[in-house]
Amino acid sequence: MVKLTDVAKLAGVSATTVSRVINNYGSLSQHTKDKVFAAMQELNYQPNSLARSLQGKETKLIGVIFPSVSNPFFGELVSLLESHLFAKGYKVILCNSAENKEKERAYLQMLIANQVDGIIAGAHNLGIAEYERVGLPIISFDRALSNTIPIVSSDNYTGGALATEALLKAGAKKIVILSGINQPNSPTTERLNGYADTLKAADLQPITAEIDFHTAANIKALKIHQLLVDQKPDGVFCTDDLSALLLINEAQKLGLAIPTDLQVVGYDGTKLIQDYHPELTTIMQPIDDIATLLIDLLLQRIKDHHVALQPRYQLPVKLINGQTTR
Amino acid sequence: MVKLTDVAKLAGVSATTVSRVINNYGSLSQHTKDKVFAAMQELNYQPNSLARSLQGKETKLIGVIFPSVSNPFFGELVSLLESHLFAKGYKVILCNSAENKEKERAYLQMLIANQVDGIIAGAHNLGIAEYERVGLPIISFDRALSNTIPIVSSDNYTGGALATEALLKAGAKKIVILSGINQPNSPTTERLNGYADTLKAADLQPITAEIDFHTAANIKALKIHQLLVDQKPDGVFCTDDLSALLLINEAQKLGLAIPTDLQVVGYDGTKLIQDYHPELTTIMQPIDDIATLLIDLLLQRIKDHHVALQPRYQLPVKLINGQTTR
């Protein structure tokens, strides 16, 4: 491992001088700079960022906690977070919480131990207290972590309303919402609220079906099948696109024509869905804007831990009309 | 930031003793241990892993370089790598190379600067020399990085052969392969070889269509459309599942019935495809085994930088029969 003193020795200067050259700091003669650069080249020198950060400098490491990048939505979001952070000189430590309390706790500890500059979290199985005691800049995506942690999300309420309106306008009368388990305080529950309020305004009864987000696809399909049989809806708002795909598949097995017998609206509108299932009517979250905002806020907090931020930031969603609605 | 000396002070012992307790090292009285643990609890102490690694200890950091986790295949693979590595006490620095030479180079530099213990790479745009001079344990997935870097991949040749046989057995006579750009030395090119050899054995002519893997989906769809019009194949082997989806879609637009007029076989067989497109006949790569093996080999290299490893490790693939073949 080649170190700063090796460079100094080769260039015939002190360690300080090399450090100054690396950090472009203080006043240096061009001649010295050249000598040092040459030595760095020759030795293929890379400053040890561990040693550097030990002085209390930033580590330029950001912890990114999401359920799993195997889910296309999180895959796309994490991918965008990574590229934007890279562009700003930060590196990502990837933490897939897998909805596992112990793992999430261990990751939080680990991120502290690794002195990350901040955390972006879109998963939570832990109590608020545990997030508060972390004492690091944190910004959350779509989750209520604590009162002091800002939440970025798409405008879930409007999204739910838009989806429901689309179904109503297309003539659906018996509209079911299929969602994950709705936690009372969770931002995503607002999709349900938007749905319910819109239906009520049209004098229709909300019908709620909840299937845990992490249920295996085949089990989920079974439950969806039963839902279609039991409820015989003519419109379903699925709060994620993958469930919508499953539902369409089950509907076809039951001989239901889409959108004639049954209309479907999804939620998320990832690139994957837009590219490979353009037929699906869905609510598109502005993933890129979400990534950009999450990072923007986090970097503000990193720069100034006490900067005042809003408790909530809601980004506008968009209805994408496909062929699963009329 | 609470540090080791704070714990020492509170416990009324020396820093050395605390260090010994943390590392469970040397001989300590139970009484001392208890005192120290209590102090650690009370202060919610987390050893600073930067300081620790500065002594030359492992950082327990692994760099993971892939094109992008927004691609479901890489998303699933990275997700598995992450969970297996976590279970072994390692953390993942996520590097999405985005098929960008400069970014990949910068990432390599950065990983060195951050003193990662090793690298798993499934992307390459750089010359072999650059990978060789990294001087860190590296294991590659599906790419020829250098002679000294072991490659893990699925059995691409057999995969190509299996896919082609499936089409042949189902009666296809004009079988096209649709792949990315085939680099002469790349392991994935063996899918083409398996295809070509199988066709030749049946006295049929290989017909090759190459579309760069990173082409945007809509452009790719256009090219596929043209391919179907120009060649009028009755069987296509797509070397990735997403392209197969696109092809099926374009075929339907052209009024081609599947599998009657046209049969299709994909490649990858991710969980996503199995769950949401079980109709697709495809070659399944053993993603979990790939992840496990990559990690196993890497950890061997980390433990002993000079351990002898094979140049190639090929994991068996499996044909999954769907309804896109007869």
Next chain:
DNA sequence: GTGAAAGCGCTAACAC
């Protein structure tokens, strides 16, 4: 069984 002191690779006063 425990502590003092040196040092990991680097940066930052403070000198000159």
Next chain:
DNA sequence: GTGTTAGCGCTTTCAC
């Protein structure tokens, strides 16, 4: 414009 020195938080000889 450049060097000397101390120190970041931790581990590790070497003592006792």
